[in-house]
Amino acid sequence: MAENTAEVSIESVTFSGGQTVEFGPSDIVVIVGPNNAGKSATLRELHARLHQAPGVQLPDWVVLTDMTIRKTESVDAVWEFIRRVGMRSPRPHENMYQLAGISAHEGTANDFVQNRYTLTPLSGWFVAYIDASSRLTLAQSQEAIDFGMQAPSHPMHRLHQQLNLTEKLAQWFKRAFGTEIAIDRMAGRTIPLHVGPDVAPRQGEDNFNEEYRKRLRSRPRLDQQGDGMRGFVGVLMHVLLGHQQISLVDEPEAFLHPPQARQLGKRVAQEHADGQVFIATHSSDFLRGALEATGRPIRVLRVRRVEDRNHASELTPEKIKEVWEDPALRYSSILDGAFHEKVVICEAEGDCRFYGAVADALRDEDEHPYARDIMFAQSGGKGGIPKLVRALKSLDVPVAAVVDFDVLLAPGQLWSIVEALGGVRDAFNADYLAVRASIDALGTTTPEAFRRNVLAVIDGIDPAQQEVSRKTFSDMQKVLKTSVGNARAKQSGLGVLAREVKPVGQRLLAAFAELGLFIVPGGELESFVVDEAQEKNAWVAAVLERYGNNLKGAPELNEARQFVSSFIKV
Known part of the structure; x- marks a missing residue:
């Protein structure tokens, strides 16, 4: 100093x-x-x-x-x-x-x-x-002072005396509101600002120009604006x-x-x-x-x-620079998370819509054990989650990540999320390897089983319908996928595990949840209501249309409510 x-x-x-x-x-x-x-x-x-x-x-x-x-x-x-x-x-x-x-x-x-x-x-x-x-x-008009004898006592006095700053203010004002602002330096006892599309002096004009002063004073003062x-x-x-x-x-x-x-x-x-x-x-x-x-x-x-x-x-300047120089973060809504009690990161917009709707229903009372101000943000897939988690945690924003069961089939993505949340792979690895071994042991589908599955879908088609339903197409797509253990795990979640391994899988998911990683136990979002169309966005639209007025009470959504309640707690 x-x-x-x-x-x-x-x-x-x-x-x-x-x-x-x-x-x-x-x-x-x-x-x-x-x-x-x-x-x-x-x-x-x-x-x-x-x-x-x-x-x-x-x-x-x-x-x-x-x-x-x-x-x-x-x-x-x-x-x-x-x-x-x-x-x-x-x-x-x-x-x-x-x-x-x-x-x-x-x-x-x-x-x-x-x-x-x-x-x-x-x-x-x-x-x-x-x-x-x-x-x-x-911003109100101010009484003028004797500028030769008195020191400015208000920002308007200083604006009156500094042409370059007046021009700066006019430039920023037009950029923000699409119209012009100008000061009347010859108004006498007051110093007003005027607003309008033509209040700025044109080439060759200034406050000494009578025509300009008439035009300026015909426009409303800033005092009269919103x-x-x-x-x-x-x-x-x-x-x-x-x-x-x-x-x-x-x-x-x-x-x-x-x-x-x-x-x-x-x-x-x-x-x-x-x-x-x-x-x-x-x-x-x-x-x-x-x-x-x-x-x-x-x-x-x-x-x-x-x-x-x-x-x-x-959030230090170094962290700000790191976030701001990453286009994926800069043009995301992740900064909004700083203004919420908690942020829940989901894989896609459809997940956010469904989980957000159920969360609203669970919090539709004056007293509840859940965070009152939650933001749901989509990451564009599992690979985008770690970056968002790290950015939010650097601002001390409580964060949860919600993913489908198949994250267990992508160890690179899984451990990246775990580490971003502050976890250590070794703490989960023994149970994880047991679960993966159970999934991998499922093997491939036999030709007879494949034929049986295809015929089951065909037999379910109602000839009286004018067109094949979206559910039928979705069911057939599932059958046509290579039905190794990975695909079955995504469809069925914990249900695909061998009986003796299922408690291990439940323990693993509970441990991840303690960290802030919540894995859909039934496989994927669509597993919560299985009799609707299976393409995610269509599924979300159908479920919200069918149950939107009873998300809090519909028995078909019991498992969904239980799952959502686990990650919206304070």
Whole structure:
């Protein structure tokens, strides 16, 4: 910290779960997590402690248990900051300055340095707390000042004086909303922003051009626009033009559609030049935008609440880079998982639809033992699961992987998933080898058995039907497959094992479930209701159409409910 400048920053915070996180003086920190995890509460507690006056008792910590700060120890540097940033009192005999309604004099600088643990009495000069209401007021028209005699006291004053930043704001606004924004620098006592398709000056125009001023003033002011536009501009104005060195921004995505939230995240991360920024967001779009930025590295903290404790874990810049440079992860929905209590990874979209529907039915009561906020994500096959698991676990997101029984027939994929979940092959290998040996011993189907199976399908065809059913086609496809043990295992799961090996198979699946890997015991998704079409997407559509209004009670779905309940528990 330079001796001749007044600088402050948050050095560290400790969460009630016991984790201490340290911060650099220029960090951008994005706080994510499920609902009611403590994201916004973290900002509120930081704000309250930074403003705590000596001798004043605040309510007990809830999310946090401690905070340390860095601050300037030079009275001269603080006094210089006050004179540079504040607006001097018009009374000549008063060596007093004001900013945002807070007065300061040379004695204030001394008091600030003496108070070692908080930022009072100058906390309002160094700290900005920007919530939904305050960012709307940032974008309102402001009363002009005597720019020759007074220091700017509002971002709008600075915008008025900096043409290059006005042009930047206009560019970002148009990219987000498809229309233009411009400032009226000659409006007199107020400084307004106008919005419209033609408010930007054209070639050869500026605020001195009368025709341009008429056109500009005929368009509505930003004050008259919706909360989304005003909030977007308010946050960006603070990021570009605010003087505070610690910014606490709560839900910047409020009132914005996903594309605008993404644009805002990118601009905040890329353009904020000085000081710390702590952002609590519920939006994966805002987070994606921030990660797309090419400025300072972004630090992502995930907060989750377990009983009465708030735990924090960090996705480090190195991990972020690893995730973001992988197209399979970058263009997936996996970042959404940071905002959920738990993520369940399935092989395909059809699995997600069915398991998600059953999970919703099981949680259709006020009291239940299951996670309330679950995201189902498809991996595009078993091979994509390990990468998603590792990304989610790096953010401390509870994760479960759900796969068909035939994962046991692909040892490379199986052990990759196990290792990603934190397991060790040796812990399962003895039981696994016994199960594989039982499957491999099934051998091939004899010609007589093959003929019998084909005839059984043919005999089941109803000549009175106008066309052959999808189930018949599916049954015939199964018969025509090479019916070695592998194929039979996929169709029947544990039921294909020799009687003496079946308990071993049950024990193996239970051990995998403890790790977070849940294997369909009956073979595959379609085994839960065997009298429907067997192509997965058609099966899901048929089952949901038939049982969609009774997923919680239909006896045909007992096994499905039991299986789903095992991986949606907290």
